[in-house]
Amino acid sequence: MRKTQRLATLGAMAALVVTLGACSNSERPSTAAPSTGAPATMSAPASAAAASTGVTTAADVFGPSCSALPKGSEPGSLDAMGPQPVATAASTNPLLTTLVSAVGKVPGLADTLNAAPALTVYAPVNTAFEKIPADTLNSVLNDQAKLGALLSYHVSGTRYDKNGLLAAGTTTELAGGTVKVGGSGDAITLTGGNGQAANVVCGNIPTSNATVFAIDSVLMPAS
Template sequence: MRSIQRLATLGAAAAAVVVLGACSAPSQEPSTATDVPPVPTVAAAGPRTPEVPGSTTEAAVFGPGCGGLPTGDDPGSLASMSQAPVAAAAGTNPQLRTFAALVGRANLTEALNAAPGLTVFAPTDNAFATLPAEQRAALEADPARLATVLQYHVSGTRASAEELRTAGTSTELAGGQVRIGGTGATMTVADAAGTTATVVCGNIPTGNATLFLIDTVLTPQA
């Protein structure tokens, strides 16, 4: 229950920001015939830069698993996921079907989608398939424990791969940290027990999170 409340708090904070912004919007005076029209500005040519701290662009995506993503505007493509909040984006990604289903089982979907900014290390279907059958069954039968494990893969601060490598660690919503390693197109994420996951596709932009697909399920400290 504590782990679910952490994400619920983040979602409430996002809603408060929207309400405050709406209340503080200045009124606009009607224009008159003597108004001088503004001089249009032309943006400099070049790559689009992130508008939110810690966010990324599609051009920054890296990793051997990125080639397996759908293309164009198809569900699960980079273009599609960039427009959706992270749990909704994961639900369309063909490599994250198990992750999305377990997020729903743990009642975390709405909280993840409503959070203002996250970094998510999402184990792929292949990662979950390597778990012993009894371990996965035990997780699915215990939503509270499942929520803790899933939130050990989520940070409440949005960050790019470069920022994560510079920091060296990431603090997770479940408590505790993961260690970040690797350079260039290689990035690793290690849990407290020393289990190391490799990012198969990283820096994926979603509506409210930077998403990293990893090849191993991480385990928080007991």
């Protein structure tokens, strides 16, 4: 039953990502996930995997908001999150409480993220959601299909660290479509399909199956 639920959830995400066009402008998304099995983007291409695994440690994090994380072995600290799968790790991160609540509204999504072998997650911090007009945000939060599509647009099935992102230039998202990577050094920007950019405020956050980049705006796909 869990496998069926996960496949149904991801299928709905990919199929309905275009419904977010009201929040975006124009750019054609890339090919959606296959109709059966895990999305093709769940596994890194052989060439990318050979170049870098994208795995990070607590020593690799960067960004002004990293200092807001708990210290030592406290829940939500880098040491505590590192051994945990990404959805579990995020659930204790004080920067991501709104995101975690949104993930919980999509049945099976947290389990799917935890079970994936290697991901890059763009995680909007709490204040990122406050930038969205209240009526638009509430509309998406109350629609599981739209919400699942939006959240899966923030996940790539290839695991990257900061240097890997800069070298790649773009990432392909589980919902379809791409995110452009810009900047240099520790000043990294991510641009969604609608042209709106987000800044990485705490990057290279390690979890057991994903590298997380906390961002200051919600990414929107192309219509």
